[in-house]
Amino acid sequence: MASIDLNLLTALDVLLAERSVTNAARRLGLSPSATSRTLARLRSVTGDALLVQAGRSLVATPYAEQLADRVHALAQEARTVLAPAPGHIDPALLERLFTIRANEGFVALFAPALVAAITKGAPRVRLCFAPKPDKEATPLRDGTIDLEIGTAGASAPEMRSQLIFRDRFVGAARLHHPLLEGPITPQLYAACGHVVTSRRGVSKGPVDQALHDLDLRREIVVIVPSFLDALNIARHSDLIALVPHSCMSDRVMMAKGLQSFDLPVPTPELAISAMWHPRFDADPAHRWLRQKVMDTCRRVS
The missing domain is CATH 3.40.190.10 (Periplasmic binding protein-like II)
Incomplete structure:
Protein backbone atom coordinates (compact mmCIF):
# COMPACT_ATOMS: atom_id res chain seq x y z
CA MET A 1 0.00 0.00 0.00
CA ALA A 2 3.03 2.32 0.14
CA SER A 3 2.43 3.40 -3.46
CA ILE A 4 -1.23 4.28 -2.90
CA ASP A 5 -2.08 7.79 -1.69
CA LEU A 6 -5.75 8.13 -0.73
CA ASN A 7 -5.36 11.90 -0.78
CA LEU A 8 -5.17 11.58 -4.58
CA LEU A 9 -8.62 10.00 -4.58
CA THR A 10 -10.12 12.99 -2.79
CA ALA A 11 -8.27 15.42 -5.04
CA LEU A 12 -9.45 13.63 -8.18
CA ASP A 13 -13.03 13.68 -6.94
CA VAL A 14 -12.89 17.44 -6.39
CA LEU A 15 -11.06 18.15 -9.68
CA LEU A 16 -13.60 16.17 -11.71
CA ALA A 17 -16.45 17.97 -9.93
CA GLU A 18 -15.03 21.49 -10.33
CA ARG A 19 -13.23 21.16 -13.71
CA SER A 20 -11.06 24.02 -12.44
CA VAL A 21 -7.69 23.91 -10.68
CA THR A 22 -8.40 27.20 -8.92
CA ASN A 23 -11.82 26.16 -7.59
CA ALA A 24 -10.53 22.70 -6.66
CA ALA A 25 -7.63 24.27 -4.77
CA ARG A 26 -10.07 26.37 -2.75
CA ARG A 27 -12.13 23.31 -1.76
CA LEU A 28 -9.05 21.24 -0.96
CA GLY A 29 -7.41 23.97 1.10
CA LEU A 30 -4.35 23.97 -1.17
CA SER A 31 -2.64 26.55 -3.34
CA PRO A 32 -3.32 26.46 -7.09
CA SER A 33 0.29 25.43 -7.74
CA ALA A 34 0.03 22.54 -5.27
CA THR A 35 -3.23 21.45 -6.88
CA SER A 36 -1.58 21.58 -10.31
CA ARG A 37 1.18 19.31 -9.03
CA THR A 38 -1.46 16.95 -7.64
CA LEU A 39 -3.16 16.86 -11.05
CA ALA A 40 0.22 16.03 -12.62
CA ARG A 41 0.63 13.12 -10.16
CA LEU A 42 -2.87 11.88 -11.01
CA ARG A 43 -2.05 11.94 -14.71
CA SER A 44 1.11 9.98 -14.01
CA VAL A 45 -0.53 7.24 -11.91
CA THR A 46 -3.57 6.82 -14.19
CA GLY A 47 -1.74 7.20 -17.48
CA ASP A 48 -4.43 9.59 -18.73
CA ALA A 49 -4.58 13.39 -19.12
CA LEU A 50 -7.89 13.41 -17.16
CA LEU A 51 -8.50 17.18 -17.57
CA VAL A 52 -7.32 19.13 -20.61
CA GLN A 53 -7.47 22.79 -21.57
CA ALA A 54 -10.40 23.96 -23.72
CA GLY A 55 -10.11 27.73 -24.01
CA ARG A 56 -10.20 29.14 -20.49
CA SER A 57 -11.68 26.02 -18.89
CA LEU A 58 -10.82 22.37 -18.42
CA VAL A 59 -12.76 19.47 -19.90
CA ALA A 60 -12.65 15.83 -18.86
CA THR A 61 -11.25 13.14 -21.10
CA PRO A 62 -13.51 10.17 -21.94
CA TYR A 63 -11.62 8.08 -19.37
CA ALA A 64 -12.15 10.75 -16.70
CA GLU A 65 -15.87 10.84 -17.52
CA GLN A 66 -16.02 7.08 -16.99
CA LEU A 67 -14.25 7.43 -13.65
CA ALA A 68 -16.24 10.36 -12.25
CA ASP A 69 -19.11 8.46 -10.59
CA ARG A 70 -16.88 5.67 -9.30
CA VAL A 71 -14.34 8.11 -7.90
CA HIS A 72 -17.05 10.12 -6.14
CA ALA A 73 -18.56 6.99 -4.59
CA LEU A 74 -15.13 5.72 -3.46
CA ALA A 75 -14.19 9.09 -1.98
CA GLN A 76 -17.47 9.23 -0.06
CA GLU A 77 -17.01 5.68 1.22
CA ALA A 78 -13.43 6.41 2.30
CA ARG A 79 -14.57 9.48 4.21
CA THR A 80 -17.32 7.47 5.89
CA VAL A 81 -14.98 4.65 6.90
CA LEU A 82 -12.37 7.02 8.30
CA ALA A 83 -14.86 9.31 10.09
CA PRO A 84 -15.56 8.99 13.83
CA ALA A 85 -17.95 6.18 14.73
CA PRO A 86 -21.58 7.23 15.16
CA GLY A 87 -22.33 8.18 18.73
CA HIS A 88 -25.95 7.08 18.81
CA ILE A 89 -28.38 4.64 17.24
CA ASP A 90 -32.10 4.34 16.73
CA PRO A 91 -33.05 1.19 18.70
CA ALA A 92 -36.22 0.80 16.64
CA LEU A 93 -34.07 0.22 13.54
CA LEU A 94 -31.36 -1.89 15.22
CA GLU A 95 -31.03 -5.43 13.83
CA ARG A 96 -28.60 -7.48 15.91
CA LEU A 97 -28.26 -10.67 17.91
CA PHE A 98 -26.80 -10.17 21.39
CA THR A 99 -25.52 -13.14 23.40
CA ARG A 166 -25.03 -5.63 45.22
CA ASP A 167 -26.27 -8.93 46.60
CA ARG A 168 -25.73 -11.14 49.62
CA PHE A 169 -26.12 -14.78 50.53
CA VAL A 170 -29.14 -15.95 52.51
CA GLY A 171 -30.36 -19.31 53.71
CA ALA A 172 -33.46 -20.99 52.31
CA ALA A 173 -35.54 -23.75 53.85
CA ARG A 174 -38.93 -25.32 53.20
CA LEU A 175 -41.90 -23.80 54.96
CA HIS A 176 -42.34 -25.08 58.54
CA HIS A 177 -38.75 -26.32 58.72
CA PRO A 178 -37.72 -26.91 62.37
CA LEU A 179 -34.85 -24.45 61.97
CA LEU A 180 -37.36 -21.64 61.39
CA GLU A 181 -39.24 -22.16 64.67
CA GLY A 182 -37.00 -19.85 66.71
CA PRO A 183 -33.86 -17.73 66.60
CA ILE A 184 -31.34 -19.18 64.16
CA THR A 185 -27.97 -19.49 65.85
CA PRO A 186 -24.70 -20.56 64.22
CA GLN A 187 -24.91 -23.83 66.17
CA LEU A 188 -28.43 -24.67 64.94
CA TYR A 189 -27.54 -23.66 61.40
CA ALA A 190 -24.38 -25.81 61.34
CA ALA A 191 -26.27 -28.80 62.74
CA CYS A 192 -28.53 -29.00 59.67
CA GLY A 193 -27.76 -30.81 56.44
CA HIS A 194 -26.92 -28.49 53.56
CA VAL A 195 -27.19 -28.30 49.78
CA VAL A 196 -24.65 -26.00 48.10
CA THR A 197 -24.12 -24.72 44.57
CA SER A 198 -20.85 -25.10 42.70
CA ARG A 199 -20.15 -25.48 38.99
CA ARG A 200 -16.78 -27.07 39.82
CA GLY A 201 -18.01 -29.34 42.60
CA VAL A 202 -16.36 -27.29 45.36
CA SER A 203 -18.20 -27.58 48.67
CA LYS A 204 -16.36 -25.07 50.87
CA GLY A 205 -16.95 -21.33 50.82
CA PRO A 206 -17.12 -18.16 52.94
CA VAL A 207 -19.87 -19.60 55.15
CA ASP A 208 -17.64 -22.54 56.06
CA GLN A 209 -14.79 -20.21 56.96
CA ALA A 210 -17.09 -18.13 59.18
CA LEU A 211 -18.32 -21.30 60.91
CA HIS A 212 -14.75 -22.56 61.26
CA ASP A 213 -13.86 -19.35 63.12
CA LEU A 214 -16.52 -20.38 65.66
CA ASP A 215 -15.19 -23.97 65.81
CA LEU A 216 -18.26 -25.15 63.90
CA ARG A 217 -18.64 -27.23 60.77
CA ARG A 218 -21.68 -27.82 58.60
CA GLU A 219 -22.43 -31.09 56.78
CA ILE A 220 -22.63 -30.74 52.99
CA VAL A 221 -25.02 -33.42 51.80
CA VAL A 222 -25.54 -32.38 48.17
CA ILE A 223 -23.63 -30.27 45.63
CA VAL A 224 -25.58 -29.02 42.61
CA PRO A 225 -24.60 -26.84 39.62
CA SER A 226 -27.25 -24.10 39.98
CA PHE A 227 -29.06 -22.13 42.65
CA LEU A 228 -32.43 -23.17 41.24
CA ASP A 229 -31.45 -26.82 41.76
CA ALA A 230 -30.49 -26.03 45.35
CA LEU A 231 -33.84 -24.35 46.00
CA ASN A 232 -35.75 -27.25 44.49
CA ILE A 233 -33.95 -29.75 46.72
CA ALA A 234 -34.49 -27.58 49.82
CA ARG A 235 -38.19 -27.37 49.03
CA HIS A 236 -38.55 -31.17 49.08
CA SER A 237 -36.25 -31.99 51.99
CA ASP A 238 -34.90 -30.80 55.33
CA LEU A 239 -31.68 -29.58 53.69
CA ILE A 240 -30.77 -25.91 53.91
CA ALA A 241 -29.85 -24.07 50.70
CA LEU A 242 -27.43 -21.17 50.38
CA VAL A 243 -28.45 -18.76 47.61
CA PRO A 244 -28.14 -15.07 46.67
CA HIS A 245 -30.88 -12.90 48.13
CA SER A 246 -31.88 -11.84 44.60
CA CYS A 247 -33.06 -15.41 43.94
CA MET A 248 -35.53 -15.22 46.82
CA SER A 249 -38.24 -12.75 45.91
CA ASP A 250 -41.52 -13.17 47.84
CA ARG A 251 -43.19 -14.47 44.69
CA VAL A 252 -40.49 -17.08 44.15
CA MET A 253 -40.58 -18.20 47.78
CA MET A 254 -44.34 -18.60 47.88
CA ALA A 255 -44.41 -20.45 44.56
CA LYS A 256 -41.68 -22.83 45.70
CA GLY A 257 -42.89 -23.29 49.27
CA LEU A 258 -39.70 -21.81 50.68
CA GLN A 259 -38.70 -19.25 53.27
CA SER A 260 -35.46 -17.31 53.35
CA PHE A 261 -33.56 -16.21 56.43
CA ASP A 262 -30.49 -14.15 57.25
CA LEU A 263 -27.39 -16.20 57.85
CA PRO A 264 -26.23 -16.34 61.47
CA VAL A 265 -22.62 -15.73 60.37
CA PRO A 266 -21.16 -12.88 58.27
CA THR A 267 -20.34 -13.45 54.60
CA PRO A 268 -18.83 -11.09 51.99
CA GLU A 269 -21.13 -8.99 49.86
CA LEU A 270 -21.62 -10.02 46.23
Whole structure:
Protein backbone atom coordinates (compact mmCIF):
# COMPACT_ATOMS: atom_id res chain seq x y z
CA MET A 1 0.00 0.00 0.00
CA ALA A 2 3.03 2.32 0.14
CA SER A 3 2.43 3.40 -3.46
CA ILE A 4 -1.23 4.28 -2.90
CA ASP A 5 -2.08 7.79 -1.69
CA LEU A 6 -5.75 8.13 -0.73
CA ASN A 7 -5.36 11.90 -0.78
CA LEU A 8 -5.17 11.58 -4.58
CA LEU A 9 -8.62 10.00 -4.58
CA THR A 10 -10.12 12.99 -2.79
CA ALA A 11 -8.27 15.42 -5.04
CA LEU A 12 -9.45 13.63 -8.18
CA ASP A 13 -13.03 13.68 -6.94
CA VAL A 14 -12.89 17.44 -6.39
CA LEU A 15 -11.06 18.15 -9.68
CA LEU A 16 -13.60 16.17 -11.71
CA ALA A 17 -16.45 17.97 -9.93
CA GLU A 18 -15.03 21.49 -10.33
CA ARG A 19 -13.23 21.16 -13.71
CA SER A 20 -11.06 24.02 -12.44
CA VAL A 21 -7.69 23.91 -10.68
CA THR A 22 -8.40 27.20 -8.92
CA ASN A 23 -11.82 26.16 -7.59
CA ALA A 24 -10.53 22.70 -6.66
CA ALA A 25 -7.63 24.27 -4.77
CA ARG A 26 -10.07 26.37 -2.75
CA ARG A 27 -12.13 23.31 -1.76
CA LEU A 28 -9.05 21.24 -0.96
CA GLY A 29 -7.41 23.97 1.10
CA LEU A 30 -4.35 23.97 -1.17
CA SER A 31 -2.64 26.55 -3.34
CA PRO A 32 -3.32 26.46 -7.09
CA SER A 33 0.29 25.43 -7.74
CA ALA A 34 0.03 22.54 -5.27
CA THR A 35 -3.23 21.45 -6.88
CA SER A 36 -1.58 21.58 -10.31
CA ARG A 37 1.18 19.31 -9.03
CA THR A 38 -1.46 16.95 -7.64
CA LEU A 39 -3.16 16.86 -11.05
CA ALA A 40 0.22 16.03 -12.62
CA ARG A 41 0.63 13.12 -10.16
CA LEU A 42 -2.87 11.88 -11.01
CA ARG A 43 -2.05 11.94 -14.71
CA SER A 44 1.11 9.98 -14.01
CA VAL A 45 -0.53 7.24 -11.91
CA THR A 46 -3.57 6.82 -14.19
CA GLY A 47 -1.74 7.20 -17.48
CA ASP A 48 -4.43 9.59 -18.73
CA ALA A 49 -4.58 13.39 -19.12
CA LEU A 50 -7.89 13.41 -17.16
CA LEU A 51 -8.50 17.18 -17.57
CA VAL A 52 -7.32 19.13 -20.61
CA GLN A 53 -7.47 22.79 -21.57
CA ALA A 54 -10.40 23.96 -23.72
CA GLY A 55 -10.11 27.73 -24.01
CA ARG A 56 -10.20 29.14 -20.49
CA SER A 57 -11.68 26.02 -18.89
CA LEU A 58 -10.82 22.37 -18.42
CA VAL A 59 -12.76 19.47 -19.90
CA ALA A 60 -12.65 15.83 -18.86
CA THR A 61 -11.25 13.14 -21.10
CA PRO A 62 -13.51 10.17 -21.94
CA TYR A 63 -11.62 8.08 -19.37
CA ALA A 64 -12.15 10.75 -16.70
CA GLU A 65 -15.87 10.84 -17.52
CA GLN A 66 -16.02 7.08 -16.99
CA LEU A 67 -14.25 7.43 -13.65
CA ALA A 68 -16.24 10.36 -12.25
CA ASP A 69 -19.11 8.46 -10.59
CA ARG A 70 -16.88 5.67 -9.30
CA VAL A 71 -14.34 8.11 -7.90
CA HIS A 72 -17.05 10.12 -6.14
CA ALA A 73 -18.56 6.99 -4.59
CA LEU A 74 -15.13 5.72 -3.46
CA ALA A 75 -14.19 9.09 -1.98
CA GLN A 76 -17.47 9.23 -0.06
CA GLU A 77 -17.01 5.68 1.22
CA ALA A 78 -13.43 6.41 2.30
CA ARG A 79 -14.57 9.48 4.21
CA THR A 80 -17.32 7.47 5.89
CA VAL A 81 -14.98 4.65 6.90
CA LEU A 82 -12.37 7.02 8.30
CA ALA A 83 -14.86 9.31 10.09
CA PRO A 84 -15.56 8.99 13.83
CA ALA A 85 -17.95 6.18 14.73
CA PRO A 86 -21.58 7.23 15.16
CA GLY A 87 -22.33 8.18 18.73
CA HIS A 88 -25.95 7.08 18.81
CA ILE A 89 -28.38 4.64 17.24
CA ASP A 90 -32.10 4.34 16.73
CA PRO A 91 -33.05 1.19 18.70
CA ALA A 92 -36.22 0.80 16.64
CA LEU A 93 -34.07 0.22 13.54
CA LEU A 94 -31.36 -1.89 15.22
CA GLU A 95 -31.03 -5.43 13.83
CA ARG A 96 -28.60 -7.48 15.91
CA LEU A 97 -28.26 -10.67 17.91
CA PHE A 98 -26.80 -10.17 21.39
CA THR A 99 -25.52 -13.14 23.40
CA ILE A 100 -25.54 -12.77 27.18
CA ARG A 101 -23.80 -15.31 29.42
CA ALA A 102 -25.38 -15.66 32.84
CA ASN A 103 -26.29 -18.35 35.35
CA GLU A 104 -29.75 -19.91 35.60
CA GLY A 105 -30.73 -17.77 38.58
CA PHE A 106 -30.15 -14.56 36.67
CA VAL A 107 -32.08 -15.82 33.65
CA ALA A 108 -35.02 -16.94 35.80
CA LEU A 109 -35.22 -13.67 37.72
CA PHE A 110 -34.23 -10.99 35.22
CA ALA A 111 -34.71 -12.36 31.68
CA PRO A 112 -38.50 -11.82 31.46
CA ALA A 113 -38.24 -8.12 32.35
CA LEU A 114 -35.15 -7.65 30.18
CA VAL A 115 -36.78 -9.30 27.16
CA ALA A 116 -39.90 -7.15 27.61
CA ALA A 117 -37.87 -3.93 27.85
CA ILE A 118 -35.72 -4.71 24.82
CA THR A 119 -38.43 -6.01 22.51
CA LYS A 120 -40.62 -3.00 23.31
CA GLY A 121 -37.99 -0.47 22.21
CA ALA A 122 -36.04 -2.57 19.69
CA PRO A 123 -38.32 -5.14 18.05
CA ARG A 124 -35.61 -6.35 15.64
CA VAL A 125 -33.08 -7.17 18.35
CA ARG A 126 -32.67 -10.84 19.28
CA LEU A 127 -31.29 -12.16 22.58
CA CYS A 128 -29.50 -15.42 23.27
CA PHE A 129 -28.86 -16.39 26.89
CA ALA A 130 -25.84 -18.70 26.99
CA PRO A 131 -25.04 -21.08 29.86
CA LYS A 132 -22.23 -20.20 32.21
CA PRO A 133 -20.24 -23.35 32.98
CA ASP A 134 -17.21 -21.29 34.07
CA LYS A 135 -15.65 -17.82 33.96
CA GLU A 136 -13.45 -18.53 30.94
CA ALA A 137 -12.74 -15.23 29.17
CA THR A 138 -12.16 -16.64 25.66
CA PRO A 139 -15.81 -16.25 24.50
CA LEU A 140 -15.71 -12.57 25.45
CA ARG A 141 -12.39 -12.10 23.68
CA ASP A 142 -13.44 -13.81 20.45
CA GLY A 143 -16.87 -12.17 20.34
CA THR A 144 -18.92 -15.32 20.94
CA ILE A 145 -20.33 -13.62 24.04
CA ASP A 146 -21.34 -9.95 23.98
CA LEU A 147 -21.97 -9.49 27.69
CA GLU A 148 -21.40 -11.54 30.83
CA ILE A 149 -23.31 -11.12 34.08
CA GLY A 150 -21.83 -12.20 37.40
CA THR A 151 -19.07 -11.51 39.86
CA ALA A 152 -15.95 -10.09 38.25
CA GLY A 153 -12.91 -12.35 38.16
CA ALA A 154 -9.19 -11.62 37.93
CA SER A 155 -8.43 -13.95 35.00
CA ALA A 156 -9.04 -11.33 32.28
CA PRO A 157 -7.74 -7.96 33.48
CA GLU A 158 -8.46 -6.20 30.18
CA MET A 159 -12.23 -6.74 30.47
CA ARG A 160 -14.45 -3.78 31.23
CA SER A 161 -17.04 -4.09 33.98
CA GLN A 162 -19.84 -2.05 35.52
CA LEU A 163 -21.58 -2.74 38.79
CA ILE A 164 -25.28 -3.59 38.36
CA PHE A 165 -26.31 -4.22 41.96
CA ARG A 166 -25.03 -5.63 45.22
CA ASP A 167 -26.27 -8.93 46.60
CA ARG A 168 -25.73 -11.14 49.62
CA PHE A 169 -26.12 -14.78 50.53
CA VAL A 170 -29.14 -15.95 52.51
CA GLY A 171 -30.36 -19.31 53.71
CA ALA A 172 -33.46 -20.99 52.31
CA ALA A 173 -35.54 -23.75 53.85
CA ARG A 174 -38.93 -25.32 53.20
CA LEU A 175 -41.90 -23.80 54.96
CA HIS A 176 -42.34 -25.08 58.54
CA HIS A 177 -38.75 -26.32 58.72
CA PRO A 178 -37.72 -26.91 62.37
CA LEU A 179 -34.85 -24.45 61.97
CA LEU A 180 -37.36 -21.64 61.39
CA GLU A 181 -39.24 -22.16 64.67
CA GLY A 182 -37.00 -19.85 66.71
CA PRO A 183 -33.86 -17.73 66.60
CA ILE A 184 -31.34 -19.18 64.16
CA THR A 185 -27.97 -19.49 65.85
CA PRO A 186 -24.70 -20.56 64.22
CA GLN A 187 -24.91 -23.83 66.17
CA LEU A 188 -28.43 -24.67 64.94
CA TYR A 189 -27.54 -23.66 61.40
CA ALA A 190 -24.38 -25.81 61.34
CA ALA A 191 -26.27 -28.80 62.74
CA CYS A 192 -28.53 -29.00 59.67
CA GLY A 193 -27.76 -30.81 56.44
CA HIS A 194 -26.92 -28.49 53.56
CA VAL A 195 -27.19 -28.30 49.78
CA VAL A 196 -24.65 -26.00 48.10
CA THR A 197 -24.12 -24.72 44.57
CA SER A 198 -20.85 -25.10 42.70
CA ARG A 199 -20.15 -25.48 38.99
CA ARG A 200 -16.78 -27.07 39.82
CA GLY A 201 -18.01 -29.34 42.60
CA VAL A 202 -16.36 -27.29 45.36
CA SER A 203 -18.20 -27.58 48.67
CA LYS A 204 -16.36 -25.07 50.87
CA GLY A 205 -16.95 -21.33 50.82
CA PRO A 206 -17.12 -18.16 52.94
CA VAL A 207 -19.87 -19.60 55.15
CA ASP A 208 -17.64 -22.54 56.06
CA GLN A 209 -14.79 -20.21 56.96
CA ALA A 210 -17.09 -18.13 59.18
CA LEU A 211 -18.32 -21.30 60.91
CA HIS A 212 -14.75 -22.56 61.26
CA ASP A 213 -13.86 -19.35 63.12
CA LEU A 214 -16.52 -20.38 65.66
CA ASP A 215 -15.19 -23.97 65.81
CA LEU A 216 -18.26 -25.15 63.90
CA ARG A 217 -18.64 -27.23 60.77
CA ARG A 218 -21.68 -27.82 58.60
CA GLU A 219 -22.43 -31.09 56.78
CA ILE A 220 -22.63 -30.74 52.99
CA VAL A 221 -25.02 -33.42 51.80
CA VAL A 222 -25.54 -32.38 48.17
CA ILE A 223 -23.63 -30.27 45.63
CA VAL A 224 -25.58 -29.02 42.61
CA PRO A 225 -24.60 -26.84 39.62
CA SER A 226 -27.25 -24.10 39.98
CA PHE A 227 -29.06 -22.13 42.65
CA LEU A 228 -32.43 -23.17 41.24
CA ASP A 229 -31.45 -26.82 41.76
CA ALA A 230 -30.49 -26.03 45.35
CA LEU A 231 -33.84 -24.35 46.00
CA ASN A 232 -35.75 -27.25 44.49
CA ILE A 233 -33.95 -29.75 46.72
CA ALA A 234 -34.49 -27.58 49.82
CA ARG A 235 -38.19 -27.37 49.03
CA HIS A 236 -38.55 -31.17 49.08
CA SER A 237 -36.25 -31.99 51.99
CA ASP A 238 -34.90 -30.80 55.33
CA LEU A 239 -31.68 -29.58 53.69
CA ILE A 240 -30.77 -25.91 53.91
CA ALA A 241 -29.85 -24.07 50.70
CA LEU A 242 -27.43 -21.17 50.38
CA VAL A 243 -28.45 -18.76 47.61
CA PRO A 244 -28.14 -15.07 46.67
CA HIS A 245 -30.88 -12.90 48.13
CA SER A 246 -31.88 -11.84 44.60
CA CYS A 247 -33.06 -15.41 43.94
CA MET A 248 -35.53 -15.22 46.82
CA SER A 249 -38.24 -12.75 45.91
CA ASP A 250 -41.52 -13.17 47.84
CA ARG A 251 -43.19 -14.47 44.69
CA VAL A 252 -40.49 -17.08 44.15
CA MET A 253 -40.58 -18.20 47.78
CA MET A 254 -44.34 -18.60 47.88
CA ALA A 255 -44.41 -20.45 44.56
CA LYS A 256 -41.68 -22.83 45.70
CA GLY A 257 -42.89 -23.29 49.27
CA LEU A 258 -39.70 -21.81 50.68
CA GLN A 259 -38.70 -19.25 53.27
CA SER A 260 -35.46 -17.31 53.35
CA PHE A 261 -33.56 -16.21 56.43
CA ASP A 262 -30.49 -14.15 57.25
CA LEU A 263 -27.39 -16.20 57.85
CA PRO A 264 -26.23 -16.34 61.47
CA VAL A 265 -22.62 -15.73 60.37
CA PRO A 266 -21.16 -12.88 58.27
CA THR A 267 -20.34 -13.45 54.60
CA PRO A 268 -18.83 -11.09 51.99
CA GLU A 269 -21.13 -8.99 49.86
CA LEU A 270 -21.62 -10.02 46.23
CA ALA A 271 -20.95 -7.40 43.55
CA ILE A 272 -22.97 -8.40 40.48
CA SER A 273 -21.48 -6.77 37.40
CA ALA A 274 -21.82 -6.66 33.63
CA MET A 275 -18.54 -7.51 31.83
CA TRP A 276 -17.53 -7.03 28.21
CA HIS A 277 -14.49 -6.85 25.96
CA PRO A 278 -13.01 -3.34 25.50
CA ARG A 279 -13.51 -3.43 21.72
CA PHE A 280 -17.23 -2.89 22.40
CA ASP A 281 -16.69 0.20 24.57
CA ALA A 282 -17.54 2.72 21.85
CA ASP A 283 -20.06 0.59 19.96
CA PRO A 284 -23.37 2.49 20.30
CA ALA A 285 -25.48 -0.66 19.98
CA HIS A 286 -23.51 -2.39 22.73
CA ARG A 287 -23.71 0.70 24.93
CA TRP A 288 -27.48 0.68 24.43
CA LEU A 289 -27.64 -3.00 25.45
CA ARG A 290 -25.53 -2.38 28.56
CA GLN A 291 -27.76 0.48 29.65
CA LYS A 292 -30.89 -1.63 29.17
CA VAL A 293 -29.37 -4.41 31.29
CA MET A 294 -28.34 -1.96 34.02
CA ASP A 295 -31.71 -0.21 34.18
CA THR A 296 -33.78 -3.40 34.09
CA CYS A 297 -31.73 -5.35 36.63
CA ARG A 298 -31.56 -2.48 39.09
CA ARG A 299 -35.32 -2.01 38.84
CA VAL A 300 -36.11 -5.69 39.31
CA SER A 301 -33.55 -6.29 42.08
